[in-house]
Amino acid sequence: MSALPSSGVRSLRAGAAGDLATRKISITTPLPGPKAREMIAQALTVMSPSLIHVYPLMVNRAAGCMVEDVDGNVFLDCQAGVATASTGHCHPRVAAAMQEQSERLIHICGTDFHYPGYGALCAKLAALAERLQETAGVPAGERDGWQTFLTNSGTEGVEAAIKIARHHTKRAHLVAFRGGFHGRSMGSLSLTASKSKYRKHFGPFLSGVHHGTYGDLPSVERDLFTRTVGPEEVAAIVVEPVLGEGGYIVPPREFLAGLRKLCDRHGILLVFDEVQSGMGRTGTIFAAEHFGVVPDVIVLAKGLASGMPLGAMMAQRRFMTWPAGSHGSTCGGNPVCIAAALATIELLESELLDNTKKVGAHLKSQLEDRLRGIGMIEEVRGLGLMIGVELQTHEQADAVARACYERGLLVLECGEKAIRLSPPLVIDEAQAGDAAEIFASACRAIAAA
Ligand code: PLP
Numbered sequence: 001m002s003a004l005p006s007s008g009v010r011s012l013r014a015g016a017a018g019d020l021a022t023r024k025i026s027i028t029t030p031l032p033g034p035k036a037r038e039m040i041a042q043a044l045t046v047m048s049p050s051l052i053h054v055y056p057l058m059v060n061r062a063a064g065c066m067v068e069d070v071d072g073n074v075f076l077d078c079q080a081g082v083a084t085a086s087t088g089h090c091h092p093r094v095a096a097a098m099q100e101q102s103e104r105l106i107h108i109c110g111t112d113f114h115y116p117g118y119g120a121l122c123a124k125l126a127a128l129a130e131r132l133q134e135t136a137g138v139p140a141g142e143r144d145g146w147q148t149f150l151t152n153s154g155t156e157g158v159e160a161a162i163k164i165a166r167h168h169t170k171r172a173h174l175v176a177f178r179g180g181f182h183g184r185s186m187g188s189l190s191l192t193a194s195k196s197k198y199r200k201h202f203g204p205f206l207s208g209v210h211h212g213t214y215g216d217l218p219s220v221e222r223d224l225f226t227r228t229v230g231p232e233e234v235a236a237i238v239v240e241p242v243l244g245e246g247g248y249i250v251p252p253r254e255f256l257a258g259l260r261k262l263c264d265r266h267g268i269l270l271v272f273d274e275v276q277s278g279m280g281r282t283g284t285i286f287a288a289e290h291f292g293v294v295p296d297v298i299v300l301a302k303g304l305a306s307g308m309p310l311g312a313m314m315a316q317r318r319f320m321t322w323p324a325g326s327h328g329s330t331c332g333g334n335p336v337c338i339a340a341a342l343a344t345i346e347l348l349e350s351e352l353l354d355n356t357k358k359v360g361a362h363l364k365s366q367l368e369d370r371l372r373g374i375g376m377i378e379e380v381r382g383l384g385l386m387i388g389v390e391l392q393t394h395e396q397a398d399a400v401a402r403a404c405y406e407r408g409l410l411v412l413e414c415g416e417k418a419i420r421l422s423p424p425l426v427i428d429e430a431q432a433g434d435a436a437e438i439f440a441s442a443c444r445a446i447a448a449a
Helices: 009-014 018-022 034-046 092-102 116-135 154-169 186-191 218-228 253-266 335-371 394-406 429-448
Strands: 059-063 066-069 074-077 146-151 173-178 209-213 234-239 269-273 297-300 311-316 379-383 386-390 412-414 418-421
Touching: 018 059, 018 066, 074 429, 092 335, 116 146, 116 311, 116 335, 146 154, 154 186, 154 234, 154 269, 154 297, 154 311, 173 186, 209 218, 218 253, 234 253, 253 269, 335 379, 335 386, 335 429, 394 412, 394 418, 394 429, 418 429
Parallel strands: 173 209, 173 234, 234 269, 269 297
Antiparallel strands: 059 066, 066 074, 146 311, 297 311, 379 386, 386 418, 412 418
């Protein structure tokens, strides 16, 4: 990868999208504006109706934390393309790395041929995971390194995790959790259990999948293992260390530590799905670092390449026993996506992990202060810039998300009745303050309605 000039968070403001990153929220038309209304109406006639479109936003360009629609309205983005634009929209250093790579090599297929980026990214990820082991106190003699399979998405990373677990253990059964979201392809969808609408009419699912209750260790140990499936038949337990789509819920440490012990006792692979919680989102590279628990397999995507389609299934070397040809991907680990990932990791390490910790704490405390006394607010929770606000009903969460949009703040729902705030990790304290104020004003308006 080319040497990129080092820069502070402030220098992110000067990307190709001009002054947009330093703009303030500005809503100058009714929403959606006239251009957006017309373009959306046309697009909807030819797009799959399965897409959600939580509110009618037609984006023209974006920079840093700011998003501009086709009518010139400017929004503050506290959802980051569903927790993906980790380094902010169109970060100049990520864009430069991609530009440089795309002039040299766009594709050759990492399954069949070599190119420098594939190994470089796997080495970087292995070093990061090794550091996780070190800080969790895993003795050097028990660390045998990590190997990585690169994919185009999170769901493909989960598919790869299912396959490596079955292949390595020669066992068929899998345990996941109610509340978990792991993707929408048939294997990962069989694990997903956050909302029934994701599964409706898509069965039958992968056989041998069992669901415990998220955060509740006895639901696995006592209920599943004694009543449904013996642990000696289970290949993997797949869990999000912090629940994403299912509600931005931080489990007690004992839950993840208990799963680790169960897996050790029964020769089961512990898979952490860090597609949403990983790559700096919680203020550490892996959310696992907060709990001091090291899984056998880690799945990454979303923020890994700042929004370029890239995922990773990394496993400790001793589990990577599948032979050549047993798994592959045509475009997984595409060189341009890898260039984006290497630039992303550099930025995370040099400045954005610190920023996430600092501004995440600020945003959470601002939300707690400003939401205090609003009856419908049940809880503000989260780690780093993965912050959830629990309301009393689904209708309230829906209405608050819509009211935020109308005030120029982009947020998404999660769980049954929560809102998630997952801004780009470049957000500064002033923007976090604006977000908290707008969020509170939206809540007050809905509470008074
Ligand atoms: N796993 C988790 C925890 C996720 O949050 C998601 C997506 O939201 C996925 C897997 C699936 O990722 P993708 O949409 O990239 O396939």
